[in-house]
Amino acid sequence: MVRLPAGFTFSQSSLQDYADCPRRFELRYLRQLQWPAVESEPALENERRQQEGQLFHRLIQQHLIGIPEEHLTRLASTPDLRRWWENYRAHPLSLDGYAKYTELTLSAPLADFRLLAKYDLIAIRPGDQALIYDWKTYARRPRNEWMAARLQTRVYRALLVRAGTRLNGGAPILPQQVEMIYWYADYPAEPARFAYTAAQYERDWAGLEKLAAEIASSVDFPPTDDEKRCAFCAYRSYCERGDRAGESDEVESELSEPELNLEQIQEIAF
Numbered sequence: 001m002v003r004l005p006a007g008f009t010f011s012q013s014s015l016q017d018y019a020d021c022p023r024r025f026e027l028r029y030l031r032q033l034q035w036p037a038v039e040s041e042p043a044l045e046n047e048r049r050q051q052e053g054q055l056f057h058r059l060i061q062q063h064l065i066g067i068p069e070e071h072l073t074r075l076a077s078t079p080d081l082r083r084w085w086e087n088y089r090a091h092p093l094s095l096d097g098y099a100k101y102t103e104l105t106l107s108a109p110l111a112d113f114r115l116l117a118k119y120d121l122i123a124i125r126p127g128d129q130a131l132i133y134d135w136k137t138y139a140r141r142p143r144n145e146w147m148a149a150r151l152q153t154r155v156y157r158a159l160l161v162r163a164g165t166r167l168n169g170g171a172p173i174l175p176q177q178v179e180m181i182y183w184y185a186d187y188p189a190e191p192a193r194f195a196y197t198a199a200q201y202e203r204d205w206a207g208l209e210k211l212a213a214e215i216a217s218s219v220d221f222p223p224t225d226d227e228k229r230c231a232f233c234a235y236r237s238y239c240e241r242g243d244r245a246g247e248s249d250e251v252e253s254e255l256s257e258p259e260l261n262l263e264q265i266q267e268i269a270f
């Protein structure tokens with residue numbers, strides 16, 4: 001029996017893993033097993049898209065810190081990257097007057113644990129608005145209802161309220177000042193925008209504490225009943241849930257993006 005270590009740091013990825021399949025959480029975060037199987041097919045195509053997604057994030061970050069567009073355009077060297085970069089340039093962000101924080105990590109205590117998130121961009125007009133941008137390179141645009149229910153949407157907004165005071169001139173960020181925007185590189189004119197309210201924040205934070213407490217007290221991490229998820233899971237062989245990877249564009253529930261690497265990020269702790 002493996003229990004959650006004291007002071008464990010949760011992220012939206014680990015919480016989403018638990019929500020999707022408690023056994024996946026156990027294998028990945030408690031037993032720390034390597035990923036023995038390809039998550040989705042075609043494997044090379046999926047891996048290439050993930051690498052391009054990471055490069056695209058880097059291009060935008062460099063643009064936002066002031067590196068000239070013409071220099072960055074030369075770095076967009078594949079068809080996907082060129083298309084995403086042109087889409088980004090054709091839909092400029094209107095952030096005059098905002099302080100911009102790129103690739104920023106925030107963390108805060110979550111009951112006896114910590115919660116951490118890395119943001120692509122937080123744009124703040126102190127005392128007015130706090131915008132969270134997240135770039136997505138999904139091959140298909142997910143439904144807004146699906147994105148609204150993702151733990152990322154709940155974690156990122158709640159954690160900014162909880163831990164963002166220093167970004168707001170020392171004043172607390174109010175939930176109603178927060179908006180989260182998913183910008184889809186292949187659907188540049190159709191971002192998903194999620195405003196926030198005090199009631200949602202209270203509900204989200206209480207829900208996150210409850211989820212952390214549930215994980216901490218668990219002795220049993222059962223496999224998901226939704227076996228469709230297993231086709232996209234690297235741990236299929238541990239669970240005897242088939243030997244064939246799913247097709248990466250088969251279902252919305254397993255749209256993939258680069259993993260958060262907790263060791264590579266610099267954190268602003270609350």
Ligand code: SF4
Nearest residue numbers: 021024223230233239
């Ligand atoms: S293969 Fe299925 S049951 Fe096993 S960890 Fe993955 S999602 Fe869970």
